[in-house]
Amino acid sequence: MTIDDRRQRDRTAQRLLITLTARTIAEREGWAAVTTRRLSTEIEYSQPVIYKHFSSLDDLVEAVALDGFDELAAALESARSDSAADVQLAAVALAYLDYAAEHPALYDAMFTRSTSLRFGTDETPPPLAAAYAQLRAAIDSVSDPRDPETLTEVLWSALHGLVALSRAGRLRAGREAERVELLARSLQP
Structure with missing residues (x-):
């Protein structure tokens, strides 16, 4: 060496x-x-x-967030690949909620703290794109003939809302699976 x-x-x-x-x-x-x-x-x-x-603590938080996106992408991919096609969407949604619950500060760095990380641009870092791609892959099985990008954004928004409301104690505890099942059914064609 x-x-x-x-x-x-x-x-x-x-x-x-x-x-x-x-x-x-x-x-x-x-x-x-x-x-x-x-x-x-x-x-x-x-x-x-x-x-x-x-160069700053913000740069450090972004580096931590990128690591989190790598982990989230792996968790979502595992949930998707370990599930039958008819339950992939619900499995991915539950994996997302579980990840957020298990890593609250990391989730904050990824989604709620102000960063320069951007989705949906030519400059989107690969870990962000990979996590989004797993949500998109779960949506692909239910999107026809609807726009899969919009459905993916709706899924992601709903999941983020569930995380935020649950963390704030605004939702009844222990009903996550029921909510995810309802969300998955509502996104079915």
Whole structure:
């Protein structure tokens, strides 16, 4: 291994440690607790090392969000591929809700915090596109003859609304499967 290869490996490991630590703190205490001072204390790197990888805390949150989109895409793909065609949509919807419930701070970074990450543009990062593609794939089996892009946006909006309302205690507990089943049926042709 060359010196440059080792340096790159070390930089990659540092970046991963910073993002994982930020995510851990956020899941435990919320994003307000994630500061460069706190990160430097937790991981025993100086603040300049953190700023060498991320120009701001917003950049760090975006990196964490991108990791989350990779994970969400994998969870949705697994739910879709492990389900029969007639229940794929409901399985994907439940997987989405489960992911949001299991990772609330990460979900905030992905969907509710202000970021420069954008869907539906030429600059959409691959992890965002991959997560969206899994929702779209679940919709493809029920969209005919309707516009699958619009149906995917409706599904995504409904799921995000269910997450937000559930987290705020605005919906009755324990009814997620019933809601998802009703949503999936309503999107059927």
